[in-house]
Amino acid sequence: MASPIKSLQMKDFLSLLPNRQKQFAAAPEASLPVEDSARALAKALHPKRQYLTVAAVTERAPDCKSFTLVPDPDRGTQALAYFAAGKYLTVYETIAGMPATRAYSISSAPKAALEGRYELTIKRVDGGLMSNYILQNWAVGTPVEVSAPAGNFEYQPLRDAPTVIGLAGGSGITPFVALANAIADGDEDCDLVLLYGSRDANSILFREELDAVQQRTDRVKVVHVLSDPGKKKLPAGMEKGFLTAELIRKYAPEDALYSIFICGPQQMYAFLEKELESLGFARKYIRRETFGEVHDPASLPDYPADVPETVQITVTVQDTTATFTASTADSVMQALEKNGIAVPARCRSGECGFCHSHLLSGEVFVPKSLEFRRMADFKYGCIHPCCSFPLTDLVLSVPAAD
Numbered sequence: 001m002a003s004p005i006k007s008l009q010m011k012d013f014l015s016l017l018p019n020r021q022k023q024f025a026a027a028p029e030a031s032l033p034v035e036d037s038a039r040a041l042a043k044a045l046h047p048k049r050q051y052l053t054v055a056a057v058t059e060r061a062p063d064c065k066s067f068t069l070v071p072d073p074d075r076g077t078q079a080l081a082y083f084a085a086g087k088y089l090t091v092y093e094t095i096a097g098m099p100a101t102r103a104y105s106i107s108s109a110p111k112a113a114l115e116g117r118y119e120l121t122i123k124r125v126d127g128g129l130m131s132n133y134i135l136q137n138w139a140v141g142t143p144v145e146v147s148a149p150a151g152n153f154e155y156q157p158l159r160d161a162p163t164v165i166g167l168a169g170g171s172g173i174t175p176f177v178a179l180a181n182a183i184a185d186g187d188e189d190c191d192l193v194l195l196y197g198s199r200d201a202n203s204i205l206f207r208e209e210l211d212a213v214q215q216r217t218d219r220v221k222v223v224h225v226l227s228d229p230g231k232k233k234l235p236a237g238m239e240k241g242f243l244t245a246e247l248i249r250k251y252a253p254e255d256a257l258y259s260i261f262i263c264g265p266q267q268m269y270a271f272l273e274k275e276l277e278s279l280g281f282a283r284k285y286i287r288r289e290t291f292g293e294v295h296d297p298a299s300l301p302d303y304p305a306d307v308p309e310t311v312q313i314t315v316t317v318q319d320t321t322a323t324f325t326a327s328t329a330d331s332v333m334q335a336l337e338k339n340g341i342a343v344p345a346r347c348r349s350g351e352c353g354f355c356h357s358h359l360l361s362g363e364v365f366v367p368k369s370l371e372f373r374r375m376a377d378f379k380y381g382c383i384h385p386c387c388s389f390p391l392t393d394l395v396l397s398v399p400a401a402d
Contacts, residue, residue: 083149169264290349
């Protein structure tokens, strides 16, 4: 039996066109809606930029401050985009003529966004370009430009277990403060056991806030783990040492499944990588927040030998090509920014893919912990400049800054 599809002739369709065109011409003019409810919701949740103002500054520690950010209607932001606890904002600044971006977890509860405020808590990083700039320059009234909330560190009921064991170190506490408050507010349905590592009792960030959350709900338990507590007897609810598999077993539910969420400095991730192997967890139950840029790639165990100190990078952005000398200790993104070339950036940890670029020639080193590329990226020579370190001279094409 002949296929009906094969029996169709193009001339039969072409003969219909004159009558169709007459019908279109005779029909009354109509216009599509410029803004329907779906578009309005997408725009509210995912604005390309949010223009904010610093409304308050809270000193958390000598080298750490919280900044309350509110909408700046004069620059076009009327309300804040809502978010799930665990999201971050990318901050955009120009520092000494150089475009710079950094991602910071939102430490305020999602409920606060509906009330018109975000809170970013920023701790000074030795040699950190953005953290030092913000701590020195942001004050009440400072205009701030940020992205929409982004990231994948939020609690997901279909994926994650009913109980979350949170492992936080230093300023890595910020997304957990948001999650703890979201649980107390009834915006998240999970239990949280938070093991928070600090150097000593004076180094604990958000101590009063975390105590207050535990008073509001029995679904949040906080255990402070001090690496150098001194000679005084530890108060109840505190442990001495580091975040270990043994400590996780001590506080995790005995007969229930749990997820592990981790956020902290690069050294903590390396330490926990070995500790968590002994727990025999399925990978889906271990969630790691991107911790920002890797520094000193040569210190990583899989970094190759005999890498030159500098290389030549040739980059094309749209119709403009530039060539410059770069340090192999800098990521490709850092090298681009130091030479005044702005590229799209969000997480700066290889996860989001906003800086996705084509490597036309040369070799790069990507730390295993930041390797989020797809198989197609390897096939077609694509890299994420934020977590790629040059090993040889490079030629690449990068998208223009968004």
